[in-house]
Amino acid sequence: MTTLATGPAADAALDIADPADLIDIDSLLTPEELATRARVRAFVDAEIRPNIAEWYEKAHFPLEIAPALGRLGLLGMHLTGHGCPGRSAVEYGLAGAELEAGDSGLRTFVSVQGSLAMSAIHKHGSEEQKRQWLPAMAAGEAVGCFGLTEPTAGSDPSSMRTFARRDGGDWVLNGTKRWIGLANVAQVAVIWAQTDEGVRGFVVPTETPGFAATPIEPKLSMRASIQCEIELTDVRLPADAVLPGAVGLKGPFSCLNEARYGIIWGAMGAARDSFEAALAYAQDRLQFDKPLAGYQLTQQKLVDMALEINKGFLLALHIGRRKDAGTLRLHEISAGKLNNCREAIAIAREARTILGGNGITLEHSPLRHANNLESVRTYEGTDEVHTLILGQRLTGIPAFR
Known part of the structure; x- marks a missing residue:
């Protein structure tokens, strides 16, 4: 195992109490989990x-x-x-919450790199592909991206048009991918394409002729992050570029579920940071000769936000424990992602109201979080998709079409 960084700032963070924690959620965490959270929090405080x-x-x-x-x-x-x-799923979740308390774009980098690109190679790649890419990616020396979504194939990846054809011993890829994080700074891309034998994944060095990535600009959300459109024009790859362990959409979906799991925690990190910003402001801001925090309406807002944050973290922790135990079912990830994204956006927006007009400036985090969360609730499955997954679970009837 990699040992997380230590130091005075990290140790001091161990003593930080979360003001939103009304039910002592920390008592449910192990010392190692608390230490992981504290060290990531210290990094976010110092660097982000x-x-x-x-x-x-x-x-x-x-x-x-x-x-x-x-x-x-x-x-x-x-x-x-x-x-x-x-590390464990719970530790990964706790780290994700701290990163997204800093900004969704930073957690998204960790997710695209680890939960998507690295997971695809780790789960489905050959031993040679793993040796070539995983150590450098784990060290942050190489960046990866994950090309699944297309301009006309978002929630329905089965309709993707990117196609890989065989040409002798090679593969030749043509198509377009859109909303691909990190693509213009990545050294390697995992590209999913239709083939005559079903959907396959390909490990594509981004220096390969015919690979072009263009950042999507301007954006109102996820501004401290990179999303690109990828054009694949006669990208020629050797036979061993294909991920041998993935045939069909189960391959990319297994990676998407890793990313969706991280969002369950990350969204609550953004919600908690929004709440803490509003709480601190309400305690300092005087109106009619007393702090905003002394008014009943403000206290109701703060209580409602804190309750949803507590419930959201309990849900994330329960799902994380089940993931670590190997008992997690896929629809449970949808329950967590749908609920926590929905509540996090509501919390960020409500927190902004406590800040008044000052809340629209970048001096304060809630509106930035709210804008970012509009993307977070959309990628890795929209609210509608996760609703239908849960609807099928409840009724036994698929209603996607």
Whole structure:
């Protein structure tokens, strides 16, 4: 296992009490889990919070922090072997919550790198592919991306048009992918394509001729992050570029479920940070000669937010424990993702109301979180898709078409 970074700041963070924790959720966590959370929180406080407003304003993704995230053991955190940290699902979730308390874009980087690109290679790749890419990706020395979504194939990936045909001993890929995180800074892309034998995944070095990634700009959400459109024009790959362990959509879906799991925790991190910003502001801001926090309506808002944060973290922890035990069922991930994203957006928006007009500035985090969460609730399955997954679970009737 990779040892997480230590230091005075990390140790001090161990003593931080979460003001939103009304029911002592921390008592349900092990000392190792609390230490992991504290060290990631200290990193966020030191490296992300002082800079995130500028990064967001300038639509800048700080790629330079990738090696630091690798040293913290956050890249491919839940994977084992080939230099991967091998931490538990709960530790990964706690880390994700802390990162998203800083900004959704930073947790998204960790998710795209670890839950999507690295997971695809780890789950479905050959031993040679794992040796070639996973150690460097775990260290933050190489960046990966995951190409599934297309301009006309979002919620329905079975309708993807990207196609890989055989040409002698090679594969030749043509198509377009859209909303692909990190694609223009990645060294390797996992690209999913239709073939004559079903959907297959391909490990594509981004320097391959015919691969082009263009950032999607301007954006109102996820500004401190990168999303791209990829054009694949006669991208020629050797036979061993295919992921041997994945045939059909189960391959990419197994990776999407890893990313969806991380969102369950991450959304609550954004919600908690929004709540804490509103609470601190309400305690300091005087109106009619007393703090905003002294008014009944403000207290009701704070209580309602805190209750949903507590419930959201309990749900995330329950799902994480089941994931670690190997008993998690896929519809439970949908329950967590749908609920926690929906509640997190509501919390961020409500927190902004406590800040009044000042809440629209980047000095305060809630509206930035709310804007980011509009993307988080959309990617890795929209609210509607997860509703239908749960609807099928309840009724036994698929209603996707």
